[in-house]
Amino acid sequence: MFALNIGEMMKHRAYLSPSEEGFIGRKRYSFKEMNERVNKFSNYLKEQHITPGERIALICKNHEDFITAFFGAAKLGIITVPINWRLELQELHYIISDCEPSMILFDREFSDKINQLEIDTTIPKLEVGASSFDHQLASYEVDEPLLASIKDDIALIMYTSGTTGKPKGAMITHENLFAASAGMSHAIDWWAQDRFLSVAPFFHIGGFAPIITNLHNGSTSILMADFDPVVAWNLIETEKITTMMTIPVMLQFMLKVMDKVKPNYSSIRNITCGASAVPTSLIQTYVKLGINIQQVYGITEYTGAISFWKNTMGKEKVTSMGKTVFHGNVKVVDLETKQEVNINEVGELVCSGPQVFNGYWRNEVETNKVLKDNNYFTGDIGKIDEDGFIYVMDRLKDMIISGGENIYSSELESVIQSHPEIVEVAVIGEPDEKWGEIPKAFVVTLKDSSLTEEAIIRLCKESLASYKSVKKVEFVELLPRNGAGKVLKHELIKMDTARS
Secondary structure, three states, X not given: OOOOOOOHHHHHHHHHOOOOEEEEOOOEEEHHHHHHHHHHHHHHHHHOOOOOXXXXXXXXXXXXXXXXXXXXXXXXXXXXXXXXXXXXXXXXXXXXXXXOOOEEEXXXXXXXHHHHOOOOOOOOEEEEOOHHHHHHXXXXXXXXXXXXXXXXXXXXXXXXOOOOOOOOEEEEEHHHHHHHHHHHHOOOXXXXXXXXXXXXXXXXXXXXXXXXXXXXXXXXXXXXXXXXXXXHHHXXXXXXXXXXXXOHHHHHHHHHOHHHHOOOOOOOOEEEEOOOOOOXXXXXXXXXXXXXXXXXXXXXXXXXXXXXXXXXXXXXXXXXXXXXXXXXXXXXXXXXXXXXXXXOOOEEXXXXXXXXXXXXXXXXXXXXXXXXXXXXXXXXXXXXXXXOOEEEEEEHHHOEEEOOEEEOHHHHHHHHHOOOOEEEEXXXXXXEOXXXXXXXXXXXXXXXXXXXXXXXXXXXXXXXXXXXXXXXXXXXXXXXXXXXXXXXXXXXXXXXXXXX
16 A cells, blocks of 8 residues: 655655755745754654654644644654634633644744643643744754654644534545645646745645645745735735735735735736635736636635636636536535436535545544545535536525525625625525515625615615515624634624624
8 A cells, every 4th residue: 555644745845856945934944954844843753752643733823833843743643733823712722622632832922822721731832933943953853754644544633613613623634635735736727836825824724735735746835924915915026926825805905905015916827715705806806917816615624625716717607616626526416315416406515535534533423414425515505517617606504595495695795796895795694574584784895885775785686586685784894704714604693683
């Protein structure tokens, strides 16, 4: 059997491209230098007697110490658990208690949180993200460790964003990560010469998976600890960035500061954007700037990207999520019978392939709800057209049933978002005595906008059947989001319920 270990990718890339610039963080590292750093950390972990299958938790931002820790642990069969550093104490406590790490690595700025956590005080804690970590590694050898984990073993536990209920730890294997990087590499233009700006946080699969792909392809990763649109444009100019992974709100913030920064962005070839549907108007705005936007549909449980739309697939398909990645498969099944439906029929999207995760950590009940014979039931409603393009219409739990009719909130959001004065929108189902539910829109407009509720309702009725139109509109300053950039509709529902 082929002994695939994702940590060994660092060794292979160091062999193939030893002097090429691999990672840019506090310092600049060639692939050879980073592999040596990774090996030092592996040898440090061995000295700590942390064994295969045990976990290390990372509460830190995008920097070279995260890279070092993950690949160093992976070579030894130790599982990495990246944790959202934006979480409150209670949420952090839940995840740490659930995964039971043998060590916690954290940035200095989170030390107060770590000290306040009511957890086992015997768990070793190591500060990273500063020169102290370099000093910690200085005395360790750079020799390659013996690989201790392969293929189907767990390399990563990534907790889902928890838009409903408690977060679940998605177990991702060495093979999952390798297959995902290969799938992305061969679905879109991802080259060895690319200089990739890592702005999406590593605790999210959209931020983490590209690091593996960059290593696979020999691309340079420029690590950005905190997203700042001005800094992003400056890095694009100074580091000659060619591509990056974003969420729609990042693209919007970058547009807002363009006139102020006046960046030279001629190096940019494309930008990938996901986490939520990318408004067509936003894509078109960037195209006018000469920057192609690639829309990605991804899920943690599929180790990242499921499908991509890129401009070469045709502007007429811009409202789709494109086609599946290499080695990926998607079908649509009936919501009740779970049998595959015909072309253009709506149902639940089901994924299969080597990217499908290994289940939820210590949660067999939730695993069995979504995983059947290597088929992952996404909970997303959509369809596949006659050309094989995937359309995501809604989350199953977000579908609105009004008077017996199914209404897809994403369809309404797309129509409302098309208005030039709309910054962002989210549609929920509000309980209604007559209809069961009615669609209600939460809308963020431009500051100088004079849009009214009536105008937005009229816009919906001009584009969609009357029964689908939103019946209420509430203007808000911003929409609640999680660390991955996804709108928290359950928070909007709570807010709406409290007011009614």
